[in-house]
Amino acid sequence: MEIYRAHVLVCKGTGCVASGSEPIFETLQKEIEKKGLDKEVKVIQTGCLGLCELGPNILIYPEGSYYCQVKAEDVPEIVEEHLLKGRVVQRLLYKEPDSKERYRSLMDIDFYKRQKRIALRNCGIINPEIIEEYIANDGYAALAKALTDMKPQEVIDEVKKSGLRGRGGGGFPTGIKWQFAANAEGDIKYVVCNADEGDPGAFMDRSILEGDPHSVLEAMAIAGYAIGASEGYIYVRAEYPIAVKRLEIAIEQARDRGLLGKNILGTDFSFDIFIRLGSGAFVCGEETALLASIEGRRGEPRPRPPFPANKGLWGKPTIINNVETYANIPVIILKGADWFNEIGSEKSKGTKVFAIGGKINHTGLVEIPMGTTLREVIYDIGGGIPNNKKFKAVQTGGPSGGCIPADLLDMPIEFDTLVQAGSMMGSGGMIVMDEDNCMVDIAKFFLTFTQEESCGKCPPCRIGTKRMLEILERITNGEGKEGDIELLENLAKSIKASSLCGLGQTAPNPVLSTLRYFRDEYEAHIKDKKCPAGACKALIHYEIIADKCKGCGICIKVCPTQAITGERRQPHVIDVDKCIKCNSCFDRCPFGAIVKI
């Protein structure tokens, strides 16, 4: 094996690829070759490093130097200075938002040092397209341990004892789910991986599949051994092309090395995995709808019971777990339930991956022990709110969750505390909102989403969410009526009680939680016909303050409808009839002369 004195890790997750990491990867290879360093320095593509906001990201070991927002033009300097002369390129090192200090190593950065990476243990560290790198990091050791040292029931007991709860939304204990399927009668059973990550603002499953696909394959094989299944299906969104490609490569490599297929590791156990692509239907994240879709039908949910553990794919006993849940399994089997049990809080064991986004300085992926507070995640890890704006709320749980206000920021993050606060863990999206976001508008946004994604099978969800959306549209248009709030509450109660599946049962949550914490905003829209955040178009108009306007003409240039007129160096005027309220002038005015009223 060749030994290299330095490794350059280039993030090739979706975020960094979009920011331009591919040309950087190629230029690095070329420059390194040009300097004759290709026998000493190895360039590796990895999965997501987490800090997508600052992409493209590269990491150079052994120093652990973390360079962010790298451009292809910077590459010759990195190669010449850092790799050839051993001098760290200071100007490209990461720096905290409000400090001048630049950090030499990744592990000194607040964003990383407060994290505990279990599910993301290999993301950003190994090359996901090379199975040996996974194996070198204890990969497939848990499968070997399960197959050779443990009986299937012992595997299930270990998972039960670990206290692992499903990371896809509901938080159902994983071990108990496996036990049901193991106990169910039938000679054919299936293992399914739900990778139909649909919650807007959540991308942890995609990052795991892109950065560490083998951890999911290994866990599915372990699950197959535990419940007595010989086939597994991964249902993954077609919108994730990089994840699909890496999964295909991983499955192929695992088959080649006898880690999938017939008689795995020379034992009697045979197990293989197939990929099915989702076709863009949010409801397919619901387990019975997902199974219908794998079977090639419309992804409509059906009533439970019977639960999939008894009657699942093609009517056979089936377990369905989400990607992040599976990614925890190999570590639990290898290090033991007691080790896992130590991490997290009393009722929520282990860690949770969150995708933090919205109005936050460090958008990206973080994995924290359960029980960490919202404040730590948003301020200490996420770096707080940009542009000195005030924090208003954090939304968790996607369209099924709710908005949590500032006075609950010190709440520990656990399955049950989030539910008590009117939200839920969900798959781990965490969107931060500031004073410019209108909470009625956010509720409308989520209702628009669930309304469009409602499959239409049951009336409470199909018709109920439509009626709720109509009321919210009326309120944000300034046509709200006395009694609308009560009507929303009534509808919400009936929809929650009578919908067929999780989508409908949780659809009213964004409305209920914003009503609980931000009722005054609803009232301002209805009674005063005002949007306090200045976000609802129908309730605002734009004006130019003549004293502040310098007549620079920038607003005239950016206005797409020629609604602004005025001589140079003279105060400009907005024609309200022509204005489409696109906000462009407001964003671009250097003097703060444009106001929303």
Added chain:
Amino acid sequence: MAVALNQQQDFIEKLNKIEDMLKKYQGKRSALIQALQEAQAIMGYLPIEVQKLVAENLGVTLSEVYSTITFYSFFNLKPIGKYHIRVCLGTACYVRGAEKVLDRLKTELGIEVGDTTDDLKFTLDGCRCIGACGLAPAIIVNDEVYGRLTPDKIPEILKKFE
């Protein structure tokens, strides 16, 4: 006239290709979604002629094929433009102003969401979270992501496809 003839030939060639592809799915009802995905990859959309082929080969009714196509947002019944612009409407993009970006695209292209320009150049769609939340608000043109957008960056991006 020559153009129309060319188009017709092209259409028939693609139909033949789809028929070949469908051989491996003969009578396999459960492969319906896979078959439709592959057919759309060849034709670009799923006109009635393709739907009929799929129904015949897999042994399902035409109504079942149609109901499955219309259930999933990935499938198109109409041809889409050369440049397919999809605006991410995930939460992170929304709170950072995706709607204003979408509005500007509508004004610039003169079409509504779901429509295609008359010259078949641009199709405008909203889409679910693409997971590029770090670059919010973001759009995808064909397979390329454009991030950190503001409405006034739109004309410049569209110019690239002139």
